[in-house]
Amino acid sequence: MPFHPELFIRAEESFIYTSTNQRFLDWTSGQVSTILGHGHLEVVKTISHYAERLSHIYSGMVSPPVVDLATTLGLFLSTGSKANEAAIRIAKLVMGKFEIVGLGESWDGTTAASSGAQYHAAMKGYDPLVCGSHDWASCGSLAAMIMEPILSSGGMHVLPDGYLRALRGHYDKRGMLLIVVEAQTGLERTGSMFAFEHEGVVPDNLTLSKTLGNGFPISAVVSSDKIAQTTHINDPLAAAVGPKVLTIALRDDLPQRASKSGLQLRQALEGIRAKNRSIGDIRGKGLLLGMEIVDGENNEPDLALGGLLEVTGLYPIGAHEREIPHTSSTFRLVPPI
Ligand SMILES: Cc1ncc(COP(=O)(O)O)c(C=O)c1O
Structure with missing residues (x-):
């Protein structure tokens, strides 16, 4: 996988920042390690x-x-x-x-x-x-x-x-x-x-x-x-x-909170799916959720689009929006916030 072109210089709570001060919601966190967020004061x-x-x-x-x-x-x-x-x-x-x-x-x-x-x-x-x-x-x-x-x-x-x-x-x-x-x-x-x-x-x-x-x-x-x-x-x-x-x-009762927030996240992802034929199954448990990227026609895994999202998901492209094939609406690629 190619590297992101910018340097990442700082992380705080759920966000990571680049040298040009782009702020991203961190869906990756060293392969989802950071369950308490970045820089948790007690840690x-x-x-x-x-x-x-x-x-x-x-x-x-x-x-x-x-x-x-x-x-x-x-x-x-x-x-x-x-x-x-x-x-x-x-x-x-x-x-x-x-x-x-x-x-x-x-x-x-x-x-x-x-x-x-x-x-x-x-x-x-x-x-x-x-x-x-x-x-x-x-x-x-x-x-x-x-x-x-x-x-x-x-x-x-x-x-x-x-x-x-x-x-x-x-x-x-x-x-x-x-x-x-x-x-x-x-x-x-x-x-x-x-x-x-x-x-x-x-x-x-x-x-x-x-x-x-x-x-x-x-x-x-x-x-x-x-x-x-x-x-x-x-x-x-x-x-x-x-x-x-x-x-x-x-x-801090994190299991309960993960259960509750997981429902909210699932509902939000389902909302995105309703508008994008490129999203297939949404599965997982609690806050550990995954979203299938499919070809919209046959519901088969779309590896090219999946790869594009993986690589570009963290990229600030244009106005941070990009037309994705097979979708009726614009798909927001993990936008800087
Ligand atoms: C389920 C699972 N097992 C094992 C490993 C390997 O851990 P490490 O990279 O710390 O060796 C990982 C890493 O992501 C993992 O997710």
Whole structure:
């Protein structure tokens, strides 16, 4: 994807600003990490407190933020891929088996084992990958399945009601673990703290990343008591951000607010769809919503137009409006406000 021609120099709350002072509503936020908005004062204070006093120490030395986070979340790391990698390693170790099943189009990251368990275009050119498996019937050493509860980057596919519950039943029967990846869905966004709660299912390993740090690189693996492995290696600075984000999400009732605002956003998107034949399905949960871009004639995905929106969506073009093919009215491309 080409870079935006302008430099982005500042972000505040839900907005980002370019060097020519164009202001954009930020639909991207480092792949939707910033659930509390940019520059949240309490997060900034936590970061500056630890940056000044205790940013990095040897991992064999324990600090209060590390204790706090380890007590709440178990094992913590820095990226989503690493958390998934660790969750897979834990599953193999605990189960004494080596095959991992992934759900098509789930996005689990770019490290060896996490990318080995997924099946999408981003794998192209990186073969051969670490052996995983997706064929239930022929697997003989199934340790775990790893999946997102909503296939977010894969097209905002919400799993059918009961799907996760049924999978849980199958895993228990087959002696496998369930690893749920809540990089994008975790911490309030879908209307509950975690998306798996909508199904009343408890995973064996839960991985958290993007939203946990509100954009700061921190990730975690949360294990059931059965598995509980409490290794922790990290810096106080990063460790301090996770509990702060969790506290704010709970204290400010963000799941409820995401549910309510999600309805408003969905209605607004449906309003846009009523006027634009280029918009197909609108799906997701809470504030984690996606909008399909289709060709208006056959309702097939319009990759060219989708690409155009992705690339130009942040571009201030002309009067910030542009005629989009197949639409009866002018489509507003993520306009500067
Ligand atoms: C669902 C999911 N899993 C894993 C990852 C990988 O995280 P990271 O880029 O921090 O390694 C991402 C990143 O966007 C993600 O959305």
